[in-house]
Amino acid sequence: MATSRTAGRALGAGLLTYLESKKNLAGSACGVIGVGLTLTGVAGTYWPAVIAGLYAAGALIAPPDVPPPPAVPEPAEQLGFVREDFARLREYVGEVDLPSEPAGVLAGLLELYAAMLEPGWVAGVLATEPEAVHALTRAIRTDVPECVDAYNRTRWWTRLTAGGESPERHLERQLSLLREEAERVTAGLRETEARRQQTHTTYLEGRRES
Helix, strand or coil, X not given: CHHHHHHHHHHHHHHHHXXXXXXXXXXXXXXXXXXXXXXXXXXXXXXHHHHHHHHHHHHXXXXXXXXXXXXXCCHHHHHXXXXXXXXXXXXXXXXXCCCHHHHHHHXXXXXXXXXXXXXXXXXXXXXXXXXXXXXXXXXXXXXXXXXXXXXXXXXXHHHHCCCCCCHHHHHHHHHHHHHHHHHHXXXXXXXXXXXXXXXXXXXXXXXXXX
16 A cells, blocks of 8 residues: 555656656647647647647657756865764774774874864864865775774784784874875865965055055
8 A cells, every 4th residue: 555655656746747847848839839720720630630749749859857966065064974974983993903003193193183173163164175175085984994994804814824014014004194194184274274364464464555
């Protein structure tokens, strides 16, 4: 019964969508022409076929409806989703037993992410820089989880087969690279604020001279 109701609703929605489509509107316009031909006697006894044919021709030549592109969240809105992902990331890494050196690098990295995502004026500056938002999003959603997960998996195999470079060294190097990337992002944001300050100074100097 529920399936029948769902199918009925889907059919009704599909019918409504077609009624509002360009194809139906164009076909209806051509069908009206067919009605006019019928009323003037031009269509003769074949008026049903004339109206149907004109409707079909209009529907065929009308351009198809193009669905709108998916909405892309604004950087400020996207930060809300990134904060949720960051909370899950901290939960995940909190359950992983890491050696002291990589753990220290990771802790510093997470503190830097947390400072940038803290609601307030800092996050407001971040939201104005889409590339910085993208870099932070990629690191939190993909890079850090991949580093920790790869370390866990490789460490398991290392216990079975000794030799080779230690997974701890790789993890520490990866996290250090991500820390350098985060520092470049914060340096860029600092530069943005410095330019803003300089611009205001120039404006005030110009106003004094005018």
